């Protein structure tokens with residue numbers, strides 16, 4: 315933990331617009347599990363949540379972006395800046411840093427929330443970012459060149475004249491700024507859903523894991539595969555895919571012999587031998603999907619899986635907790651589980667689960 319993080323007064327998280335109550339509930343619940351008292355401040359549709367708490371420095375270390383489902387990015391919060399006058403937004407920021415005795419930053423990020431009320435500040439964030447970077451360097455708050463391993467100073471613009479200051483340590487930063495990957499839709503992809511699986515592989519797995527676990531000739535199945543976006547992503551990684559769906563698969567997928575299409579019920583079909591991967595994007599009751607995914611592990615039908623859980627309209631965080639519990643109970647074994655609402659997920663979350671290798675136990 316850096317000296318800058320030690321000054322934290324809370325956590326600040328970015329989320330999908332409309333999911334502020336879920337992130338607030340998640341902060342509250344996970345902080346309580348860690349014995350930290352605090353309260354969340356969230357405005358509906360703002361795209362961010364503040365969680366003010368005791369011992370925020372320690373909490374921000376334990377509760378980083380990767381351990382939160384609904385936070386695309388979560389950082390340690392330093393100060394609220396309710397008054398950043400248009401004529402000079404920089405002096406009040408430098409005054410706060412001086413007052414808190416903060417310095418030694420390796421980079422700065424002026425950001426906005428991914429919400430209707432936040433995106434309008436994208437242009438201001440860019441120009442203010444450039445000016446603030448120069449000022450931080452000139453006044454000795456930041457290294458002369460960007461140094462990603464040093465703490466990054468964040469300013470979330472909450473209005474044209476207000477913001478929130480925060481800091482992130484290298485290990486806590488998401489793979490993409492503000493948790494938004496800039497993935498381009500490939501014209502060959504059978505559906506936009508392909509982006510969801512691509513993002514899941516980039517966000518939930520490390521580069522080393524992708525190399526080890528996505529190899530030419532490995533076997534996978536895709537439950538609820540049509541029209542074939544996820545199958546296409548796996549096939550491009552060299553995997554041999556059995557695509558299960560009663561609906562039609564895009565013809566091009568069947569041309570090179572790497573994909574087999576079976577018209578079957580994804581809740582009943584099972585493989586004759588263990589597969590490396592099972593992925594599932596069936597639109598169904600999340601608890602039913604979670605139960606079936608757990609059974610795949612209990613029966614040793616796959617080593618690892620990525621699946622989606624579609625969320626209900628209400629009590630979404632409670633439903634997520636219930637589904638994850640149902641999944642682990644049905645699996646009946648310890649698994650490596652990583653859960654995220656990805657940028658390309660709408661009313662859903664994505665789960666990675668995998669067997670824990672002997673050497674990791």
Ligand SMILES: C[S@@+](CC[C@H](N)C(=O)[O-])C[C@H]1O[C@@H](n2cnc3c(N)ncnc32)[C@H](O)[C@@H]1O
Pocket residue numbers: 504505506507508537538539540541542543544545558559560561578579580581595596597598
């Ligand atoms: C969201 S789409 C999948 C999109 C796909 N992942 C892609 O990338 O193109 C959901 C699919 O699940 C299929 N599905 C729903 N229930 C199913 C079941 N019980 N068995 C097999 N497929 C099912 C539907 O037919 C539909 O094609």
